[in-house]
Every structure is written in C-alpha cells, then in structure tokens.
Amino acid sequence: MIFELQNDYIELFKLIKVLDLVDSGGDAKKLVVEGLVKRNGEIELKKRAKIVSGDVIEIAEVRIEVKG
Known part of the structure; x- marks a missing residue:
C-alpha cells in the first residue's frame, strides 16, 4: 500500500487512522x-512519531510505503 503525503509529515497514529x-x-x-507497529523495520513506540517520505510502516501483514 502506498500513502501520498500532503504535508511534510503525518503523525503515526493519524496515518493508521486515515488508512482505516x-x-x-x-x-x-x-x-x-x-509495540505492534514497525517503522523502517524497527518497533516504533511513539504515537506521534513524524512519518516522512521514504518511511515504511508495517502493521501485521500490512506494509505502507510513504511517498512525498
């Protein structure tokens, strides 16, 4: 799945919500x-982590590539 950024970044929890x-x-x-979310292969524990273009988020079997 690919997510196109509309701004410089999106907070992690908002990205998860926006993608339903x-x-x-x-x-x-x-x-x-x-601890169920990975950012660029590492577990991300910050809810408000700033996700930017190039980041890859993984939740279970879902892989999200963030593009800017």
Whole structure:
C-alpha cells in the first residue's frame, strides 16, 4: 500500500487512522503503544512519531510505503 503525503509529515497514529486500519484514533494509539507497529523495520513506540517520505510502516501483514 502506498500513502501520498500532503504535508511534510503525518503523525503515526493519524496515518493508521486515515488508512482505516482501525476504528478510532484511540485504537491506533493502542497498536503503537503495544509495540505492534514497525517503522523502517524497527518497533516504533511513539504515537506521534513524524512519518516522512521514504518511511515504511508495517502493521501485521500490512506494509505502507510513504511517498512525498
């Protein structure tokens, strides 16, 4: 899956919510806090991590390539 940035960055939990991978922002934050989200191959625990062009986010079997 490819996500096209509209700005310089998007916060991680917002990206998860915008892509409808969860029902709410709270659910998105919970995924991150529980260590279920990887950013560029490493577990990302910051809900508000600034995701920029070139980042690759993985949640279970879902792979999101961020383009700018």
